[in-house]
Amino acid sequence: MENLPGIVITGASGRMGQMLVQTVMASDKASLVGAIERAGHPWVGMDIGEAMGGQAVGVVVTDQPLDAFAKAQAVIDFTAPAATLQFAKLAAQARAVHVIGTTGMTDEDIAKLEPCGRHAVIVRAGNMSLGVNLLTQLTKKVAAALDDDFDIEVIESHHNQKVDAPSGTALMLGEAAAEGRGVDLADVADRGRDGITGARKKGDIGFVAIRGGDIVGEHDVMFAAPGERIVLRHLASDRAVFARGALKAALWGQDKKPGEYDMLDVLGL
Ligand SMILES: NC(=O)C1=CN([C@@H]2O[C@H](COP(=O)(O)OP(=O)(O)OC[C@H]3O[C@@H](n4cnc5c(N)ncnc54)[C@H](O)[C@@H]3O)[C@@H](O)[C@H]2O)C=CC1
Ligand SMILES: O=C(O)C1=N[C@H](C(=O)O)C[C@H](O)C1
DSSP states (O other): OTTSOEEEEESTTSHHHHHHHHHHHHOSSOEEEEEEOOTTOTTTTSBHHHHTTSOOOSOBEESOHHHHHHTOSEEEEOSOHHHHHHHHHHHHHHTOEEEEOOOOOOHHHHHTTTTGGGTSEEEEOSOOOHHHHHHHHHHHHHHHHSOTTSEEEEEEEEOTTOOOSSOHHHHHHHHHHHHHHTSOHHHHEEOOOOSSOOSOOTTOEEEEEEEOTTOOEEEEEEEEETTEEEEEEEEEOOTHHHHHHHHHHHHHGGGSOSEEEOHHHHHTO
């Protein structure tokens, strides 16, 4: 047990945090050595197993990330952009692999990770599932094969507590489609239609965000032309797919050189 890579979960009380705690606890390839929550959170000071409604597991939730990171080989972080930027500095200081699932980061936020990636391995992806990462490759291929008679729309659906739009996954799929077409997504993205928008601009990649109920995460990439449509679809019905991907990334990163990686690197796609 002692030789297994030690993992810290940030945002341990969150939807993904709890799923990650369960996934790491159930793994025979890693051990849970820390659980982080924000200062003032009611779980701070409690055993994470008990806080989640089960047996004590000997890991107390803390709001002191550096102390926890220093004892770990990897940090798995599905929180919020500002928290992730803080954690990136601390993980770099501790030389721990930092797996980032947090979405909603701006280009400026992402640029701030660069100095951290000089000291530690960072694996970041808007979606850690095998299915979505494979779908990005299919999207790129289909976009490359079709001309701009095919309008590309990315449609995503999520639960009613999600705070960012378009989803990180939708942006990954949009990037893949743009890459396949040989264009820059920033030049063609159409992210918010409302009112008299005018006709659709040829070559644009549109984004549509649906929010409701407890939808885990659903993504369609639609290629629509006169007389026919192709729809590539991924449906996630269990957050375990993201947690398994994140743990895989944490283990994969153990023998890698410092730098910024994504799930395509981890999965070899
Ligand atoms: N890349 C992927 O595969 C996936 C990414 N996500 C992303 O993960 C993030 C979290 O999603 P959920 O778990 O649904 O959200 P959530 O709101 O349920 O959990 C976020 C947790 O982070 C904690 N947190 C916020 N600031 C903190 C700080 N400074 N220190 C410590 N803890 C802090 C909150 O207290 C909360 O417990 C979102 O950005 C979401 O889009 C979600 C699922 C899959
Ligand atoms: O917030 C979520 O829940 C999810 N976020 C990720 C995203 O923004 O794409 C991944 C997944 O779809 C669930």
